[in-house]
Amino acid sequence: MIAFVLYFLTFSFTLFFRRWVNDQQLLNKLENDNLQTELTRLKEQIQPDFLSKMLNEAQLLAKKDADKASALIFKLGxxxxxxxxxSVHEKVFLSDEIHFVTDYLELEKMYNERLEYKIQVENEVRYIQIPPLLFMPLIEYAVRESADNEDGAENQIAIGFQAKEEGLLFTCTYHCSDMNTLQHMPQASLPAFGQLQKRLDLLYPGHYLLENQYDHQSSCTTNLKLM
Known part of the structure; x- marks a missing residue:
């Protein structure tokens, strides 16, 4: 009788464990599907206004400056x-992302000749892998803010990529059109930051640092450290 009960309990436990494993696998699949859907949705929010603006600019340039229109279309392509x-890949090389950012800023400069920028890369970053288009919300926001800068200062946008032992540091310094307001707003409510933080929470939970620093010259520096 004892042997029979032990056998019955073992058999029941085995069935229960298999059922639990199957349920967990199903839950994980649903969670991963939801996660992938959310990441796709967040990535699709990037740059629709920019692409529309550049297509309109190409149409206008085609009538005035064919060479410049051709260069714009080539970079846009x-x-x-x-x-x-x-961007459909889970990770891309940082060197490819930097090339993308450079082309993006070059196109913005074609649209607005007053825009100045520089990109500085420190240490070996070519083979670091990151999620695609990760920095674009911040860079797009910096471009919009710099467009409101009326003092004509050079290097309105300064972007840096630095490989450190503890991870990757991305910095972006740009003009703030309304620094007093921005300083007193919660970071998550700032334009571009809420969207980016959602994606970082999904991809780097507890392993990133995103912060803004302001100075007295209406300049803002955004630091993003990935650990």
């Missing part, structure tokens, strides 16, 4: 290919 084919 490169950006679109990156978005269509590279």
């Amino acid at each position: 490169s950006l679109l290919r990156y978005q269509l084919y590279e």
Whole structure:
């Protein structure tokens, strides 16, 4: 009788364990599907206004400056290919992302000749892998803020990538059109930051630092450290 009870309990436990494993696998699949859906949705929010603006600019340039229009279309095509084919990957090389950012800023400069920028890369970052288009919300926001800068200062946007032992440091310094208001707003409510923080919480939970620093010259520096 004892042997029979032990056998019955063992058999029941085995069935229960298998059922539990199957349920957990199903839950994980649903969670991963939901996560992937959310990441896709967040990535799709990036750059629709920019792409529309550049297409309109290309149409206008085609009537005035064919060479400049051709260069714009070539760079825009490169950006679109990156978005269509590279951004579907879970990770991309940082060197490819920097090339994408450079092309993006070059296009913005074609649209607004007053825009000045520089990109500085420190240490070996070529083979670091990151999620695609991760920095674009911050860079797009910096471009919009710099467009409101009326003092004509050079290097309105300064972008840095630095490989450190504890991770990757991304910095972006730009003009703040309304620094007093921004300083007193919760960071998550700032334009671009709420969207980016959602994605960082999904991809780097507890392993990132995102902060703003302001100075007396209406300049803002955004630091993003990935650990």
